[in-house]
Amino acid sequence: MPSKLFVSAQEVAERAGVSRSAVSRTFTPGASVSADTRRRVLEAAEALGYHVNHLARGLMRNESGIVCLIVSDVATPYRSALLRELTIQLQNAGKVAMFVNTDRSDGSVDRALQQAIRYRADASIILSGLPDKSITQLCLRSGQRLVLINRDDDQPGTLKINLDDYESGGRIATAFVRAGCRTLAFANSEARTPSLMGRERGFIAAAETLGLEVVVERYGSTGYEAGRVLAQRMLTRAERPDGVFCATDLLACGFMDAARHQFGLSIPDQLCVAGFDDIEQASWSSFDLTTFAQPVTAIASQAVKWLAGGREDEPEEAHSITLKAELIWRGSIRKG
């Protein structure tokens, strides 16, 4: 076990010739310290390399400054982009991000939240999976703030941030029809999360209104490989679709690659494709994918505002925010 090596406020106090309280107050904004002692304390602290122990401070203040991010598949483009935005904005708000990786196993998210409790995180942001009700209750009861992003669960006291998935599905259906597509299809993962299903339902509903039926295929995860498989399944059908909405950009990339390289199809002439997320690769000229942009900056700022912001406002009321996904028009759909 490492011995006590970090320099403490005590040592700074001795060197500066003041009391330990004075040191503490110097590093507490708004506390009452004279300019002179403050200067002496700062000098001593600088010389000794003193930094306030946030563990101890958190103990006293009952506020650790830690925010726990709970995520799976962090290596995925959309996830890592959101994570980046979140950590940056948390830092700007004076918080620090703690990171817990989850997998698909049972109770993985619950264990992550327990970790958040152990470190007395001020808040947790859940990007993947859905925790058990009992444990979110415990979090809330413990005064922890909870943000659920793209999760659909009714937990009073939490902040839910969602997109207009259903409407987006509708908008892209219209775009396909305008481009002259006759046979629409929806390529989905079998994960059946609320956001994915929202896109699917919105797409189907709008297509029906426009007098078209939609072929739906669901397979695997939301990644590139699944997109390839979905293309193989869909493009070998008797009636080959000519307008495909993929539930995510990664699916779309896989789909396009298979369509072009295995089936020799030309996009957008013979096949129109759209995705969702606007990951960086969507803008690459190999894909040039029309897609919906996740408003990651807005998502992050809403989340951070809620959890860093006012303490007492409306603690009981279930907050829910719906943000708009912007349609980014590129070359994978013919101009109407």
Add this chain to the structure above:
Amino acid sequence: MPSKLFVSAQEVAERAGVSRSAVSRTFTPGASVSADTRRRVLEAAEALGYHVNHLARGLMRNESGIVCLIVSDVATPYRSALLRELTIQLQNAGKVAMFVNTDRSDGSVDRALQQAIRYRADASIILSGLPDKSITQLCLRSGQRLVLINRDDDQPGTLKINLDDYESGGRIATAFVRAGCRTLAFANSEARTPSLMGRERGFIAAAETLGLEVVVERYGSTGYEAGRVLAQRMLTRAERPDGVFCATDLLACGFMDAARHQFGLSIPDQLCVAGFDDIEQASWSSFDLTTFAQPVTAIASQAVKWLAGGREDEPEEAHSITLKAELIWRGSIRKG
């Protein structure tokens, strides 16, 4: 300010009808508690939703369990893959990852390390940038472990993990020559980090040995857009290169896209390309890129082993580990 809401060991003790020490000991592996009291404590803890306060525990044990990850550009494929591996392995080792995002501004890494000190992190892993010597000194003096990944700095007491960049450059030069390439080029970022420069120097040296000269161009960051610009510069030269080693996969993707879609070149027939990192996109059929795989799993496990492992072994000795990047052969280079 939130009031005290988290349940404490005291409350558990009262409910279980034992002393607070008994509670503490129940959650301390190897401590002396009878089976009976342990059971009663666990029951009470479960009922109350008690979780040990790691902030307070860290204070006592002088070991927070926190490991600080210092990264910039986390949304980048290679970075997020490494991050994923690190967080997973840290979790398995019973540590928790704290995340600090840096930018390119001066002192950004230093501020990140200060954050690590404030939270009394047991260790910090630096993936980007290079901290000031004075602050790494402070970290080490405070008993913090330091891991530098792909940074080249001589800091005694830290663990450095690097790749055989120079040798990789040599290996790929040989491959190009075997594929019949006559005009070699190296597409680099202007970041001039040790790893990037190592690849460049190794490539040039090997090419010279093989009797070929190398055109070097450096521009921008290590991303896709820079790759496009580099392609524009290189492919308009009087003597157009037919074998290009790009310092990263993202550069290679941009380079290939520009080569194909702007210059109408066919890969690998008219142009051979290689990259470095083996990001997921390298395996996509649009790129099918021959590249070197970063051994992210090995990097992470070495890092975690060092910082979680033995405390007293060789604290002074500067450790340095060089791992081998495996050449992943795909279709962007002709078979020799």
Add this chain to the structure above:
DNA sequence: GTTCGTTTTGCACGCGCTTGCAAATATGCC
């Protein structure tokens, strides 16, 4: 039942910090 050795248990202290309170010091005004 007594003795001795072995757990088990509770007490009390301290980790590094914040903060209410009262004493000490500075400031303003006549």
Add this chain to the structure above:
DNA sequence: GGCATATTTGCAAGCGCGTGCAAAACGAAC
């Protein structure tokens, strides 16, 4: 200078926990 008021300062308590130490409980052997 004298007084009232405002500011600064140190003391001490306490945040939730781990742990050394001695007392208590237990178990075995006679």
